[in-house]
Amino acid sequence: MKMIHAQIAIGSVCLVLAFTITLQIRSVSYNRVNNPNTLRAEEIQKQLRQAQENNLKYAEQVMQLKEDLAAFKTDAAESSDYSKTLLKQLERAELLAGLTSVEGSGIIVTLRDSKAENTGNIDPNLYVVHDADVLWLMNELRDAGAEAMQLNGERIISTSEIRCAGATVSVNNNRTAAPFEIIAIGDPVNMENALLMRDGVYDTLRYYGIEITIKKASKVTVNAYKGNISFKHAIPLQAAQ
Amino acid sequence: MQIIMFPLIIIASLLIGVVAGLFIPSGLPSTLTPYIAIAILAGLDSVFGGFAATINNNFKMKIFITGFFGNALLAMLLTYIGKLLDVDIYLAAVIVFGTRFFQNFAVIRRFLLNRPSSGPTQKKS
Known part of the structure; x- marks a missing residue:
């Protein structure tokens, strides 16, 4: 009689055990695959790849549209004197806005x-180039009369930001990392003098061992702004009649 | 009679358990699997201990039941504490259960190999 109890007990434990082992094996292999x-x-990663593909496609579209626009402009300019002056104004406005490459x-x-x-x-942070360093440098350049600037190929326009983005710097919402090249x-x-001012940008950055080189050139090219400018909130005031 | 029924009970419960485990829809989350693994080890130890005890005719229900649940819980607790302390304490449970597993298996093996054709246990009970 004792024997049958033992068998039932061992049997039920075997049942529970078999159940758990099966479930466990299934779960472990499932979790390994579906971590x-x-x-x-x-x-x-998939999303990133998709976004990159889309970006490429849009960039192609932009190029195409820009070509179309240039064609329209030359067409329009040929039609009358009025449109010729308009085109000149447009060119000036584009220059100001940073929409054209300049040299x-x-x-x-x-x-x-x-x-x-x-x-x-x-602090190891003192040994790396920060967004604030770049911003300071470019502000000095602007003060010294820089007319057009780019940071790692990104044109600086009126809406450009230079902002810390993790280990990178965000410019025009694109990220670039050191080394930074500012033209x-x-x-x-x-x-150059603005940068070499005593205790200025050059001295301060050199103090922390950041490698800064300044090269004067008789001819440099600054890229056009590649992004999109859209004003959602700013509306031009109507001139008082 | 009873000694013939024994393997049947075991095989039937194993089958039912495996089928139930296969057909349950959801699996265990990956955070739980280490605990269940160690609990399974404790359960296996209990089952083999139970076998060995049955063979030696000193099977005690209370010891079997408390051993099954107590060992499983203690082993899971050890795993948890080990995780908190970043020491693999569960290895202690693995070694103890593993050793006992082989010892119990040896007892069962000897019983099966030394058994005369009729079986001594049957006569005693």
Whole structure:
């Protein structure tokens, strides 16, 4: 009689055990394949690829539309004197807005993260180029009369931001990383002097070992702004009649 | 009679368990699997211990039941504490259960190999 109890007890435990082992094996193999971390990474990667493809497509569209626009403009200019003056105004406005590539005398400044060894307990953040350093530098250039500037190929226009974005710097909502190359068109001597001011940009960045080089050039090219400008909130005031 | 029924009960319950495990719709979350694994080890230890005890005719229901649940819970607790302390304490459970597993298996093996054709246990009970 005792024997039958033992058998039933062992039997029921066997049942539970078989159930759990089966479930466990299924779960382990399922979780190995469908690990939420890898799944998430895969999905994000897929989205990124999709977005990149879309970007390429849109960039092609933009190029096409720009060509069309140029054709329209020349057509329009040929039609009358009035439209010729309009075109001139438009060109001036585009120059001001940074929608055209420009060239002229200027300087090329490159900023590289410090290669110096951090010997003491110094904050390692001091050894890398930050958005604030770039912003300061470009502000000095602008003060010295820079007419057009670009940071790593991104034209700086009135709506451009220079902002910390993790390990990178965001310009026109595009991210660029060190080394930074800043091209500015203006009076090369003035701009160089503005940077070399005592305790100015050059001295301060050099102090932390950041590699900054300034090169004057008689002819540099600054790219046109490639993005889209849309004003959602700013509406021109109607001139008082 | 009873010794013939024994394997039948075991095989039937194993089958039912496997089928139930296969047909249950949702699996276990990955955070739980280490605990269940160690609980399975504890359960296997209990079952083999139960076999060995039945063979030696000193099977006690209370010891079997408390051993099954107690060992499983303690092993899971060890795993949890080990995770908190970042020490693989569950290895202690693995080693203990593993050793006992082989010892119990040895007892069962000897019983099966030494058994005369009629079986001594049947006569005693």
